[in-house]
Amino acid sequence: MTALASCPCGRVNAKKRAVAYADCCGRFVEHFATTPAPDAEHLMRSRYCAFVLARADYLRTTWHxxxxxxxxxxxxxxxxxxxxxxxxxxxxxxxxxxxFVARYRLDGKAVRLLERSRFVREADRWFYVDGDPR
Known part of the structure; x- marks a missing residue:
């Protein structure tokens, strides 16, 4: 994914324009060691991007x-x-x-994942703990 491409998480700015990956979740996914997500929502959005980009390394690193x-x-x-x-x-x-609701297609079938995820902060870093599917 290029730095200027729209972030997969779908975040938009005040003018309703898509935020670039580099300015949104990319800063966390690509630079986890130096730029942790500031809150649980940012971490959840960046984890969604990691699924989109098949970044298992980031998912594992941000999983409690x-x-x-x-x-x-x-x-x-x-x-x-x-x-x-x-x-x-x-x-x-x-x-x-x-x-959140995450939508994806698998084997030609549309899937909606509805979940309430729990997060914890340790040493100024947020981690995904678990979630309850709805």
């Missing part, structure tokens, strides 16, 4: 150690179509939840 599976596979046949963040809720000093 207590719940990260020993192995996982990205479905190479999935075509990610869009993301809608429905709610970002701070639930504690270092915890938050993000409710």
């Amino acid at each position: 150690n207590s719940t990260c599976p020993a192995s996982f596979d990205l479905d190479a046949g999935a075509k990610w179509l869009g993301l809608e963040v429905r709610e970002h809720k701070v639930t504690g000093a270092d915890t938050a939840e993000v409710a």
Whole structure:
């Protein structure tokens, strides 16, 4: 993905124009060591981008150690179509939840993933813990 391409997470600016990947989730996905996501919503959006871009390294790095599976596979046949963040809720000093809908196509079938994900902040970094599908 080029730096100027629209971010897969679908974020738009105040003028309703798509934000470039480099100015949005790209700064977190491509530079995790130096640029952590500032909150749970940014982390969730950047993790969506990691699915779109098949960046298992970023998904693993941003998954909390207590719940990260020993192995996982990205479905190479999935075509990610869009993301809608429905709610970002701070639930504690270092915890938050993000409710979202992610759409994708797999084997010609449209799929809508509705989830409320839980996140935790440790050492000034946000991590995905788990989620409840809806």
